[in-house]
Amino acid sequence: MQAFAELLDSLSFQPARNAKLRLIETYLRETPDPDRGWALAALTGGLDFAGAKPALLRSFGEDKIGAELFHLSYDYVGDLAETLALIWETDPNAGPPPSLGEVVETLQRATKMQTPAILKRWLDALDATGRWALLKLLTGALRVGVSARLAKQAVANIGHQPIAEVEEVWHGLSPPYRPLFDWLLADGPKPSSNMGGAFLSPMLANPIERAELDTLDPAHFRAEWKWDGIRVQVASTGGARRLYSRAGEDVSAAFPDIIEAIDFDGVFDGELLVRREETVAPFNDLQQRLNRKTVTPKMLKEHPAHVRLYDVLWLDGQDLRTLSFDERRARLEAWMAAKPRQRFDLSPLVRFTDWAHLAGLREGMREEGIEGLMLKRGDSPYLAGRPKGPWFKWKRDPMLADCVMMYAQRGHGKRSSFYSDYTFGCWRDASDGTRELAPVGKAYFGFTDEELRWLDKWVRDHTTNRFGPVREVEPRLVLEVAFDGVARSTRHKSGVSLRFPRINRIRTDKPATEADTVDNLLRLVP
Numbered sequence: 001m002q003a004f005a006e007l008l009d010s011l012s013f014q015p016a017r018n019a020k021l022r023l024i025e026t027y028l029r030e031t032p033d034p035d036r037g038w039a040l041a042a043l044t045g046g047l048d049f050a051g052a053k054p055a056l057l058r059s060f061g062e063d064k065i066g067a068e069l070f071h072l073s074y075d076y077v078g079d080l081a082e083t084l085a086l087i088w089e090t091d092p093n094a095g096p097p098p099s100l101g102e103v104v105e106t107l108q109r110a111t112k113m114q115t116p117a118i119l120k121r122w123l124d125a126l127d128a129t130g131r132w133a134l135l136k137l138l139t140g141a142l143r144v145g146v147s148a149r150l151a152k153q154a155v156a157n158i159g160h161q162p163i164a165e166v167e168e169v170w171h172g173l174s175p176p177y178r179p180l181f182d183w184l185l186a187d188g189p190k191p192s193s194n195m196g197g198a199f200l201s202p203m204l205a206n207p208i209e210r211a212e213l214d215t216l217d218p219a220h221f222r223a224e225w226k227w228d229g230i231r232v233q234v235a236s237t238g239g240a241r242r243l244y245s246r247a248g249e250d251v252s253a254a255f256p257d258i259i260e261a262i263d264f265d266g267v268f269d270g271e272l273l274v275r276r277e278e279t280v281a282p283f284n285d286l287q288q289r290l291n292r293k294t295v296t297p298k299m300l301k302e303h304p305a306h307v308r309l310y311d312v313l314w315l316d317g318q319d320l321r322t323l324s325f326d327e328r329r330a331r332l333e334a335w336m337a338a339k340p341r342q343r344f345d346l347s348p349l350v351r352f353t354d355w356a357h358l359a360g361l362r363e364g365m366r367e368e369g370i371e372g373l374m375l376k377r378g379d380s381p382y383l384a385g386r387p388k389g390p391w392f393k394w395k396r397d398p399m400l401a402d403c404v405m406m407y408a409q410r411g412h413g414k415r416s417s418f419y420s421d422y423t424f425g426c427w428r429d430a431s432d433g434t435r436e437l438a439p440v441g442k443a444y445f446g447f448t449d450e451e452l453r454w455l456d457k458w459v460r461d462h463t464t465n466r467f468g469p470v471r472e473v474e475p476r477l478v479l480e481v482a483f484d485g486v487a488r489s490t491r492h493k494s495g496v497s498l499r500f501p502r503i504n505r506i507r508t509d510k511p512a513t514e515a516d517t518v519d520n521l522l523r524l525v526p
Contacts, residue, residue: 001097001130004133004137005129009132011023021154025154028158041176041177042142042245043151043153044144052138056119058137061073080286081132088124088131097127105324108228109174119134119138148247149163151367155184165190166180167248167384168198168291172198200267201444203382204385204386205375221413222376222377223349224372227395228282230245230272231271232244232270233247234307238265255293255305257305265316267315273306281303284371308345309346312335315331320382321382337506375392395484399482400482403425404475404512404515405423405424407471418462419445420456422443423442425438430518439494441490441501445502455506479506480503483500
């Protein structure tokens with residue numbers, strides 16, 4: 001457990017991606033089985049401990065120092081694992097600290113009644129860093145800046161394999177991944193690719209600006225609308241039917257309506273949307289379906305899922321990724337034309353003559369569900385990763401609104417000492433004839449470290465009220481907020497929901513009375 005704790009601690013203080021990769025690679029090479037496999041499962045979100053939830057851990061802290069003092073400490077520190085790790089003390093008589101494998105395997109066997117005593121014994125035996133790592137492991141909120149894909153990249157690197165090779169066998173494996181490490185480090189056989197519903201590494205696009213297009217020949221490129229959903233892969237071979245996110249996460253359970261509609265064999269690239277009749281619903285509607293382990297019949301009816309297909313990677317037992325985009329597109333169009341597919345349709349190509357023509361089409365398209373254009377070379381094969389040159393994404397310019405900061409809350413991890421999460425609002429008419437601020441969104445990025453320090457001091461100097469960890473501030477500071485879309489929402493008090501809001505500028509030059517109104521935002525709704 002101590003080696004895993006040191007890994008998490010090092011990762012949390014290391015901002016550089018390549019340095020994080022080296023830390024994970026060193027740990028995986030030097031740590032024996034099964035600990036390294038369980039660590040990999042933790043880094044990729046593959047562990048869940050049903051008997052060790054945050055409520056139980058909070059009760060430990062309340063019992064240790066009293067409920068009021070614990071919650072004041074938690075509010076100040078801003079992180080449950082760090083708070084509990086700091087207030088606990090190591091007991092020299094508790095025995096040796098557990099290994100990572102012991103922690104995982106013991107908790108997998110333990111009953112809900114046995115779990116509290118086991119955890120307390122381990123907390124007694126570990127030092128502060130070990131306790132922090134154990135608690136992070138239990139809650140699943142590692143927050144060390146490592147994505148599942150980055151962890152898989154580290155695994156691929158130690159075996160000198162492309163990440164695509166690891167991703168293609170990943171879903172046929174389970175923790176602690178002994179066959180994977182045997183293959184990569186001990187000349188063992190490559191694990192089965194589990195081609196029955198295997199995930200194939202996606203091809204990603206690079207962003208591009210209008211001026212850069214003039215260096216490219218428009219005759220070489222095909223254009224498609226960039227739909228505002230989530231990128232998915234539909235995989236159905238060998239009787240297995242699965243739906244994956246772009247990162248390779250199996251999201252099939254949240255979308256049984258899509259899985260039930262799969263009556264074919266193949267692997268397809270597309271965009272997951274909510275679609276009613278012929279209309280793509282706002283992204284906010286799709287969010288109601290995401291991250292759910294079970295979906296109610298009402299949710300299935302009111303938020304029907306749909307996949308708009310972009311590409312075909314595997315069809316009729318043949319790997320098509322080496323073919324050109326134009327060839328794959330012809331195969332996909334012929335396949336779609338052969339039989340109507342419930343809950344699936346084909347993303348249309350956008351016909352254009354030159355870049356100026358395409359720019360006009362981009363500016364003129366304000367249909368709900370479109371956030372820009374995708375440009376793909378007609379001769380490009382389907383290459384895993386983000387190769388430079390073949391594919392580009394040309395997103396719309398973000399929308400902007402001047403909003404007023406209303407509330408602030410501390411962040412997590414490195415930001416636990418800063419007020420970095422800001423709720424902001426716009427003006428609307430109140431029932432008594434005056435104007436009031438209505439919250440329209442929340443953002444926690446878009447600013448520099450220097451601006452964060454300035455904002456944190458401003459919040460502390462202008463606090464008017466406190467609600468637990470939340471501070472209400474004087475309605476004086478204007479934030480220019482950038483966002484990718486806006487939709488009506490019955491879930492928000494203001495009646496609007498912003499898509500992907502972030503802080504664009506701090507407007508100290510503008511009086512709060514001149515900030516935007518909710519009506520202004522509603523006029524932006526398509």
